[in-house]
Amino acid sequence: MPLLDIDRIHTFHGRVEALSGVSLSVEPGEIVALLGANGAGKTTTLRSVSGLLTPQSGAIRFDGKPITGLSPEAIVRMGVSHVPEGRRVFPGLTVVENIILGASNRRRPSRRRMAEDVEDMFGLFPEIRPFSDTLCWKLSGGQLQMVALARGLMAQPRLLLLDEPSLGLAPLIIQQVFRIVQEIRKRGTTVLLVEQNAHMALSIADRGYVLETGRVVLQGDAQRLAHNDDVKAAYLGGRTA
Structure with a gap:
């Protein structure tokens, strides 16, 4: 059973639909990367999990238990911790x-x-x-x-939600932060990672999902995604000839 199971959630910002049927899962002990351009819905996905936003439809389950609509405090007590963008x-x-x-x-x-x-x-x-x-x-x-x-x-936490941990940091510090994320996983904490630095994220992740305009458009093994031409062109700085 996945530790985190997001099932076809639709989340709105006011009248604007930010997530349109997003589904993803995170197994115990994994690092899962969530990639996409600005405005794709990555942060909204994390905020939907941590209770800062409530999906209008769909379901989110943590360790098999429904958490959709619970308060952020209740979700933290269940074992989910959210480190937001911008520290x-x-x-x-x-x-x-x-x-x-x-x-x-x-x-x-x-x-x-x-x-x-x-x-x-x-x-x-x-x-x-x-x-x-x-x-x-x-x-x-x-x-x-x-x-x-x-x-x-x-x-x-059993699950750590990390939103853009490398944002605004120097390259050497970014490497250090990602080493720490790996150490966190070794200590037994599962990680769902939102990150603009797709190369670094996929280098430490087990699996990944790519969001575009509130929908999952690609998913799979992290190394396969790292070698996917569409992912390379959009996030890794080039397409294979």
Whole structure:
């Protein structure tokens, strides 16, 4: 049984249909890439899963249980964490304070357990350890992305929804972020990844889906998609002769 099963959802922004019958699945332990141009419906798909938007029709199931229409808080408690595009950390809070906010939906973890979990995040993201008591507005884009990822993982999710984690980052930092995504999967967290950098996304993903104007137009093994002429032409910078 898929960990996440999206079945023919139609989601609207006001009167505009952003998703037109999107179906996709994510198996336990996978990294699945969701590709497409700006406005294709990638972020809307993640927001539909995390409860920030409610599909008008269709169904979303997590671990076999329907979650369509549930509140974001209820969906987080079930084991789904959403790291949105643009980091969206609280600039007036410290790194540690932002990370701890990720555990707000957990059932009152002890102070000792919280400290252990924060230390675990600094083990996964050693670059931000020296800034633990620094206000986040002082951090670089790459450091902020690591804080956002750590905050998302503090919810101890089974499924992590990642929206454009490489956006606005330098190439070396992008490689580092994608190595961290692979490490997250090794730790047992399944990942649904929205990413404009199709080459990097497909290089670490097991499978992928391509959206165009709110519809899935291609799907399959990540390496096959990486060698698909249409995907190459649209997202990877060239078509095979």
